[in-house]
Amino acid sequence: MLKIPDIKVPVVEIPFRKNIRLFIKREDLIHPEISGNKYWKLFHNVNNYLAENPQNPLLMTFGGAYSNHIAALSALGKIHNIKTVGIIRGNELEYRWKENPTLRFASENGMHFCFVSREDYRDKDALSEKLKNEFPKALIIPEGGTNLAAVEGIRNMLNSDTQDFDYLCAAVGTGGTVAGISKFAENHQKVIGFKVVDDDSLHSRVSELSGKENFTLIDAHFGGYGKISDENIAFINAFSREFGLQLEPVYTGKMMRKLFQLVEEGYFPQNSKVLAFHTGGLQGIAGANEMLKKQNRAVIEKGVSS
Numbered sequence: 001m002l003k004i005p006d007i008k009v010p011v012v013e014i015p016f017r018k019n020i021r022l023f024i025k026r027e028d029l030i031h032p033e034i035s036g037n038k039y040w041k042l043f044h045n046v047n048n049y050l051a052e053n054p055q056n057p058l059l060m061t062f063g064g065a066y067s068n069h070i071a072a073l074s075a076l077g078k079i080h081n082i083k084t085v086g087i088i089r090g091n092e093l094e095y096r097w098k099e100n101p102t103l104r105f106a107s108e109n110g111m112h113f114c115f116v117s118r119e120d121y122r123d124k125d126a127l128s129e130k131l132k133n134e135f136p137k138a139l140i141i142p143e144g145g146t147n148l149a150a151v152e153g154i155r156n157m158l159n160s161d162t163q164d165f166d167y168l169c170a171a172v173g174t175g176g177t178v179a180g181i182s183k184f185a186e187n188h189q190k191v192i193g194f195k196v197v198d199d200d201s202l203h204s205r206v207s208e209l210s211g212k213e214n215f216t217l218i219d220a221h222f223g224g225y226g227k228i229s230d231e232n233i234a235f236i237n238a239f240s241r242e243f244g245l246q247l248e249p250v251y252t253g254k255m256m257r258k259l260f261q262l263v264e265e266g267y268f269p270q271n272s273k274v275l276a277f278h279t280g281g282l283q284g285i286a287g288a289n290e291m292l293k294k295q296n297r298a299v300i301e302k303g304v305s306s
């Protein structure tokens with residue numbers, strides 16, 4: 001069973017030029033391998049399942065080659081001695097997955113892979129149905145871990161340290177994290193989700209999962225999901241040099257870049273207290289850097305992350 005970690009993660013101030021106060025909650029420190037929001041999205045999903053299926057548990061989920069969620073689930077499987085299977089987007093990876101640091105890590109943790117074509121992967125409902133028929137006792141966790149149980153788990157990211165902020169910010173992929181923040185935010189708080197995916201269906205998804213309309217979703221995909229521009233790399237490197245905090249290129253780097261832009265544009269009223277959640281995912285930097293090196297481009301420098 002997953003436990004509530006015995007650690008209170010710090011909330012650190014990012015000294016800023018404009019007339020707001022900006023803080024980061026280091027949710028990435030919640031666990032060394034099941035980092036940030038991943039821990040909380042899996043928390044009730046896995047615990048509810050284990051309570052009902054203590055014998056031979058099997059966890060299955062979906063993800064791309066660089067997925068933080070795949071990495072996190074594989075680590076959870078290893079730590080708790082549970083079999084895990086990753087349904088991975090892209091059957092071209094079947095013979096090349098060892099070149100990918102995330103999949104190497106997941107495999108070392110004991111995860112088995114099933115590679116599916118991008119076309120089949122798109123119809124995840126059909127894939128889930130197939131898996132349910134084949135493995136009726138398995139827990140089939142949706143992509144990104146997002147469902148109602150995940151939203152409940154995100155409640156643990158909010159506590160007395162977060163209550164006084166005017167704005168709560170998080171990167172949005174599948175929407176579960178920001179839905180949980182929205183659901184459990186205080187009445188006076190506004191929630192901003194920074195969409196790193198160009199997906200118009202996210203608003204209705206988040207509102208369905210949260211049941212509230214206290215949130216705004218803002219585009220922060222900067223060219224598309226997983227696309228890493230030189231400007232984003234420069235931003236991440238400048239950020240870690242100036243503030244001693246490591247961001248990654250797919251979620252937190254894009255959230256923070258857009259957040260800085262909003263501050264510059266005067267989006268926030270004077271003296272606002274703004275909190276951004278660092279949702280982890282630093283494992284993805286190795287894969288991003290391998291790709292950047294192959295393209296002879298600047299890489300993400302290793303900054304201080306704890």
Ligand SMILES: Cc1ncc(COP(=O)(O)O)c(C=O)c1O
Nearest residue numbers: 068173174175176177251279281
């Ligand atoms: C580092 C990081 N930040 C943010 C997110 C977005 O979370 P969600 O998919 O719940 O929107 C993810 C995906 O789980 C992630 O890995």
